[in-house]
Amino acid sequence: MLGSAFLFCIGLAIALTKRSAIVALMGVELMLNAANINLVAFSHRDPSFGEGTAFSIFVIVIAAAEVCVALALIIRLFQHFRSVDLHKVNTLKEE
Amino acid sequence: MGQDLSSKLSNIVESLPFLASEVGIAALLIGVILIDLIFAKRNKKYLYAIVGIGLIGDVTYLSLLAEESVNKLMLFTLVQDNWSIKLRILSDVCVILLSIHLYFNSTNESSKTKLSGEGEWMTMALGLLIGAHVLTMANDFIVAILALELMSLPSYLLTAYKGDKKGVEASIKYFLFGAVATAITIYGMSIMYGLTSTIDLQGIASYNQPFSPLFITGAILVMMGFVFKLGGFPMHIWVPDVYQAAPIESVAFFSTLPKIGATVFLYRFLVETTLIENTYVNYFLLSTGVISMFIGNLAAIFQNGMRRLMGYSTIANAGLIVIALLNKDEIAANALFYFLWVYVIANYAMFYFIGEIEKEKGTDDLKQIEGLGWSNSAALWGPAVILAVVSLIGLPPLAGFTAKLLIFTSLWELYNANSNLIYIIVLFLGLLNTAISLVYYLKIPFFLYRRNVKGHIHLNIALSRFIVILGVFLVLTFLIPSLII
Numbered sequence: 001m002l003g004s005a006f007l008f009c010i011g012l013a014i015a016l017t018k019r020s021a022i023v024a025l026m027g028v029e030l031m032l033n034a035a036n037i038n039l040v041a042f043s044h045r046d047p048s049f050g051e052g053t054a055f056s057i058f059v060i061v062i063a064a065a066e067v068c069v070a071l072a073l074i075i076r077l078f079q080h081f082r083s084v085d086l087h088k089v090n091t092l093k094e095e
Numbered sequence: 096m097g098q099d100l101s102s103k104l105s106n107i108v109e110s111l112p113f114l115a116s117e118v119g120i121a122a123l124l125i126g127v128i129l130i131d132l133i134f135a136k137r138n139k140k141y142l143y144a145i146v147g148i149g150l151i152g153d154v155t156y157l158s159l160l161a162e163e164s165v166n167k168l169m170l171f172t173l174v175q176d177n178w179s180i181k182l183r184i185l186s187d188v189c190v191i192l193l194s195i196h197l198y199f200n201s202t203n204e205s206s207k208t209k210l211s212g213e214g215e216w217m218t219m220a221l222g223l224l225i226g227a228h229v230l231t232m233a234n235d236f237i238v239a240i241l242a243l244e245l246m247s248l249p250s251y252l253l254t255a256y257k258g259d260k261k262g263v264e265a266s267i268k269y270f271l272f273g274a275v276a277t278a279i280t281i282y283g284m285s286i287m288y289g290l291t292s293t294i295d296l297q298g299i300a301s302y303n304q305p306f307s308p309l310f311i312t313g314a315i316l317v318m319m320g321f322v323f324k325l326g327g328f329p330m331h332i333w334v335p336d337v338y339q340a341a342p343i344e345s346v347a348f349f350s351t352l353p354k355i356g357a358t359v360f361l362y363r364f365l366v367e368t369t370l371i372e373n374t375y376v377n378y379f380l381l382s383t384g385v386i387s388m389f390i391g392n393l394a395a396i397f398q399n400g401m402r403r404l405m406g407y408s409t410i411a412n413a414g415l416i417v418i419a420l421l422n423k424d425e426i427a428a429n430a431l432f433y434f435l436w437v438y439v440i441a442n443y444a445m446f447y448f449i450g451e452i453e454k455e456k457g458t459d460d461l462k463q464i465e466g467l468g469w470s471n472s473a474a475l476w477g478p479a480v481i482l483a484v485v486s487l488i489g490l491p492p493l494a495g496f497t498a499k500l501l502i503f504t505s506l507w508e509l510y511n512a513n514s515n516l517i518y519i520i521v522l523f524l525g526l527l528n529t530a531i532s533l534v535y536y537l538k539i540p541f542f543l544y545r546r547n548v549k550g551h552i553h554l555n556i557a558l559s560r561f562i563v564i565l566g567v568f569l570v571l572t573f574l575i576p577s578l579i580i
Contacts, residue, residue: 031278038285046292
């Protein structure tokens with residue numbers, strides 16, 4: 001529980017502060033994995049066994065689907081900006 | 096959960112007839128993909144028509160034939176009550192309006208700016224629709240999170256649909272916020288699972304202890320992802336950017352559809368788990384609602400672009416929705432339902448209008464619509480746009496007034512029941528916000544009918560007719576609220 005909370009906080013910090021889009025994505029993956037650790041660990045205490053484990057499998061699938069979409073977007077982003085630096089990607093502004 | 100396999104299977108088979116609508120949409124989706132594959136290299140506008148007609152069929156089915164079921168379906172993961180049937184009809188209406196928008200928009204566009212890939216549009220829209228349908232019925236964390244993702248992923252792609260610089264930038268921002276919000280939600284669910292050893296909402300309700308701080312934290316984390324979909328306060332930053340850069344059809348689409356599902360699941364989550372009775376959850380919702388109303392309304396005053404203006408108005412409306420969630424009685428459910436209907440209709444009228452202006456003038460700047468109301472073609476759609484705007488403000492004699500009245504009434508009843516002063520403060524802040532919103536909403540009619548300036552514009556006839564129809568609908572639902580409730 002503490003370990004997963006730690007992992008979650010690291011993931012959140014990475015996702016919010018890092019400049020590179022890909023590293024931010026890795027931060028999101030860390031957050032999802034923290035949730036997975038929680039789910040699998042707690043499913044030991046679950047009398048009706050298996051719900052947590054099944055949930056974590058779904059989470060893994062969701063993470064995979066998210067990564068697909070994200071990488072497609074990042075490739076497109078790179079084509080336009082020649083960079084994946086989120087600080088440079090800043091053309092939309094308040095008028 | 097102690098059943099054997101065969102009884103589980105028979106449970107699934109028994110609950111299938113209740114899912115006819117979703118099965119129909121999935122069949123439509125597969126049909127669209129197949130038709131798109133088989134007939135290559137043609138103008139595939141008819142795909143929009145097919146989807147529109149199919150969904151009208153679905154609406155008829157849901158409104159006439161669908162039955163409620165007292166039992167939970169599909170191994171206790173789905174609910175089919177009156178409220179979920181009605182909201183599925185509303186979701187269908189969103190997609191019908193989208194296909195109308197796409198159908199008539201694609202006719203008059205030159206081949207250069209034309210959105211290619213009708214098949215892709217409809218596939219993603221139908222995928223989103225299935226997500227919304229399932230989320231209105233969800234009774235289980237796994238189903239809820241799958242439906243949430245089913246709504247999110249097509250939205251990211253539709254934002255970047257044109258593949259231009261702005262769209263991709265908005266999409267990557269949308270994606271990063273969305274992914275973080277989803278991860279937070281899943282983490283919150285894992286905490287709640289750890290505490291209660293169950294993932295369905297009734298099971299969580301039977302967690303019969305005074306809620307521990309950890310439990311409340313988990314619940315608030317779970318709500319984050321859905322607040323993100325609404326565009327409420329801690330998760331609102333993506334809204335203006337996406338609204339500014341995405342194709343107008345998709346902005347109109349996901350300013351409406353994902354909100355329905357997210358609202359319903361939040362409502363179910365709060366009421367079924369009895370979390371709503373907890374003071375801290377109440378405070379969280381109150382502060383989220385009030386702050387997002389203030390952010391939305393105050394920022395919208397300074398906007399010159401109509402898209403960004405609508406974006407901030409979305410944030411403000413999300414605040415209203417969150418506040419309406421507080422009351423768990425019947426009146427709040429009715430208020431939410433009515434509010435969502437009116438919101439969808441008014442928003443679509445506005446976005447049809449903004450899309451047309453953009454196509455003619457090339458920008459959504461408010462100055463572009465100066466005096467357009469006096470042009471000859473505007474005799475009908477001009478007043479209709481004003482009806483939509485006034486309904487968004489919430490003035491009589493339009494449906495928006497009834498919706499806001501219902502929400503504030505539910506807040507007032509909450510005050511009567513609890514006699515907690517904070518509800519009355521929020522009520523006044525809400526009314527204050529309605530007054531603030533007058534300033535920027537009225538900019539649109541003000542510019543449209545500016546004196547001594549006469550503009551010329553020629554809108555797409557079919558779409559301007561639909562704007563009129565939507566405007567008339569707003570008046571009708573004010574006069575006869577029983578049309579939709």
